[in-house]
Amino acid sequence: MDKNNINPILLLPEEVSSKIAAGEVIERPSSIVKELLENSIDASSTSISLEIIAGGITSIYINDNGNGIPKDQISLAFQRFATSKVRNLNDLNSITTLGFRGEALPSIAAIANISMSSQTQNEDFGHQIISIPMEPLQITPYGTSPGTSIKVSQIFENFPARKKFLRSPRSEAAKIHSICTQYAIAFPNIRLKLIADNKTILSTSGSGNLLETMYEVYGKELQGKTISINSGSIYSNEEIKIEGILGLPPLHKGSSKLIQTFVNNRSVENRMLTYAIRETYTDFLPHKRFPVAIINISISPDQVDVNVHPTKSIVKFLDEGKIFSTIQKTIRTTLTEQMPIPDLSGKSLSINSPKQQNLSDISQIDNQNTLPLQNIAQNSQLTIDFQDKKPQKEIFDFLHPIGQIKKTYIIAEGPDAMYIIDQHAAHERILFEDILNKINQTNISKQPLIEPLIVSPSSTYIDIIEKNMETIQKIGFEISHFGSSSYLLQAIPSTMSKHNPKSGFLKIIESIEKSRENSPITNQFASSLACHSAIKAGDKIEMTQITKLIHDLSVCNNFHSCPHGRPTIFQLTTLQLEKEFARR
Ligand SMILES: Nc1ncnc2c1ncn2[C@@H]1O[C@H](COP(=O)(O)OP(=O)(O)OP(=O)(O)O)[C@@H](O)[C@H]1O
Numbered sequence: 001m002d003k004n005n006i007n008p009i010l011l012l013p014e015e016v017s018s019k020i021a022a023g024e025v026i027e028r029p030s031s032i033v034k035e036l037l038e039n040s041i042d043a044s045s046t047s048i049s050l051e052i053i054a055g056g057i058t059s060i061y062i063n064d065n066g067n068g069i070p071k072d073q074i075s076l077a078f079q080r081f082a083t084s085k086v087r088n089l090n091d092l093n094s095i096t097t098l099g100f101r102g103e104a105l106p107s108i109a110a111i112a113n114i115s116m117s118s119q120t121q122n123e124d125f126g127h128q129i130i131s132i133p134m135e136p137l138q139i140t141p142y143g144t145s146p147g148t149s150i151k152v153s154q155i156f157e158n159f160p161a162r163k164k165f166l167r168s169p170r171s172e173a174a175k176i177h178s179i180c181t182q183y184a185i186a187f188p189n190i191r192l193k194l195i196a197d198n199k200t201i202l203s204t205s206g207s208g209n210l211l212e213t214m215y216e217v218y219g220k221e222l223q224g225k226t227i228s229i230n231s232g233s234i235y236s237n238e239e240i241k242i243e244g245i246l247g248l249p250p251l252h253k254g255s256s257k258l259i260q261t262f263v264n265n266r267s268v269e270n271r272m273l274t275y276a277i278r279e280t281y282t283d284f285l286p287h288k289r290f291p292v293a294i295i296n297i298s299i300s301p302d303q304v305d306v307n308v309h310p311t312k313s314i315v316k317f318l319d320e321g322k323i324f325s326t327i328q329k330t331i332r333t334t335l336t337e338q339m340p341i342p343d344l345s346g347k348s349l350s351i352n353s354p355k356q357q358n359l360s361d362i363s364q365i366d367n368q369n370t371l372p373l374q375n376i377a378q379n380s381q382l383t384i385d386f387q388d389k390k391p392q393k394e395i396f397d398f399l400h401p402i403g404q405i406k407k408t409y410i411i412a413e414g415p416d417a418m419y420i421i422d423q424h425a426a427h428e429r430i431l432f433e434d435i436l437n438k439i440n441q442t443n444i445s446k447q448p449l450i451e452p453l454i455v456s457p458s459s460t461y462i463d464i465i466e467k468n469m470e471t472i473q474k475i476g477f478e479i480s481h482f483g484s485s486s487y488l489l490q491a492i493p494s495t496m497s498k499h500n501p502k503s504g505f506l507k508i509i510e511s512i513e514k515s516r517e518n519s520p521i522t523n524q525f526a527s528s529l530a531c532h533s534a535i536k537a538g539d540k541i542e543m544t545q546i547t548k549l550i551h552d553l554s555v556c557n558n559f560h561s562c563p564h565g566r567p568t569i570f571q572l573t574t575l576q577l578e579k580e581f582a583r584r
């Protein structure tokens, strides 16, 4: 919005206000911060600073350099359903601002004291408005600069029951920090500062660069462990645009805290989005671990409804399926095509997930999350490398196998590095993709058993077999009922060892019982069959097999990890070797 040409605040007509998802807007200090921040952002501010005392329970102060509110409208801003952002029902179906209800300021004014001063870009002088619950508003001229400052205090002072239920200042501060973090990332072009009890706990430069902002917000935690994602490079149609940052699979978390989704820069909670992201990462990450993914979906505002819940953070899409498949394809293509082979030397690429940061520990946040810019520039080398790297598949063309160590790992020499491949994980990946391809082409090969075997599984296993009979046949087993609780095993998949077909079959059923719930059942069977058919750690393999294994891995869709998410390959660069041996 042009700062000199502000839409006036008007009362919404009844037909519009009645369609607004109204309800409890202010639950705790962090809800106040969220609303005030959204207002400052909607006012086209480029710099916003927030100060909280005792987790916002004592006071919240915000200052922005946005449009300001003209004197004649300042008191209207405190009325319910008075807004400058929507006018009619049509606008409500196509919301382009963070606010749209005209509810936030009156809701805050109902439970706290507000002192607001504001001046537009065109006014020489500003005004101050004091709002105390149940008392008339006082407006006085006030010397200030263009923009708006708001101080909220005495929160829930007249609502002892509500005040009693507030969490500790520390926990309120953590929640506020988390909200500010989300907005800082969603709006990298806004300079945002959060000061808690006189200590700066978040500060972004407003550079407009998402990666830089992410480092400013998360500090060392993510440095060198991410790649950028942009659907523009995959899809030519621009109907749905997906941009953001993806954690590289050696990085994973114990919770979904760093799966952050935005729709048109609004931080949203949407289970479908989180599920789509997690599902795509399934075979890149170990079981029960969560990826890091910060993703903004740009979509025409008439394709998404934000007027679903009073918090405005729940959205509904008109075409969920399309969003789901676009996210999955964009993430998968980005990871498989751009993900570098992890470097054994890069400590930042350690397979161990870094210690979880406790967001309620503000002093820790202060140290880790607000790196000065110079540090960020110095430390971002590794990631900048990643951005520039070509898809690494081509490296396989230059790999020269050296041999096997510990009867478990394959060593190969490449142009600038030594490569270490886990023979079991790699073979599992190769077999997994081969099995899935053959299932799709209904071309699975079986080997009939000379003498059919009787299998008598436990009742839990019988349940799994009965539920999945079709898939079991699809992956190459031929079994039929034999009495009430037994089966006749007549053929097994060709990939499987002939040594003990009965126990092989039962091991697959057992692993399905323990399997992850995220991936489709056919994939679970295929990965279990691949696991039980693959070369094991401890198997001696010949040079010809090694060469074939490297080749077969190179043509996999995802050569990076086995179907259970364990990595298949690492590199130790010549540069690192030279450093370690003090040659450099
Ligand atoms: N920081 C600000 N700078 C400029 N104008 C503001 C600011 N804060 C509020 N306003 C004006 O006051 C109006 C009322 O704000 P309020 O937050 O109550 O409602 P809203 O933002 O329109 O909708 P919502 O209730 O969804 O937030 C806004 O429409 C806007 O015109």
Ligand SMILES: [Mg+2]
Pocket (backbone or CB within 6 Å): 035, 038, 039, 099, 100, 104, 105
């Ligand atoms: Mg608002």
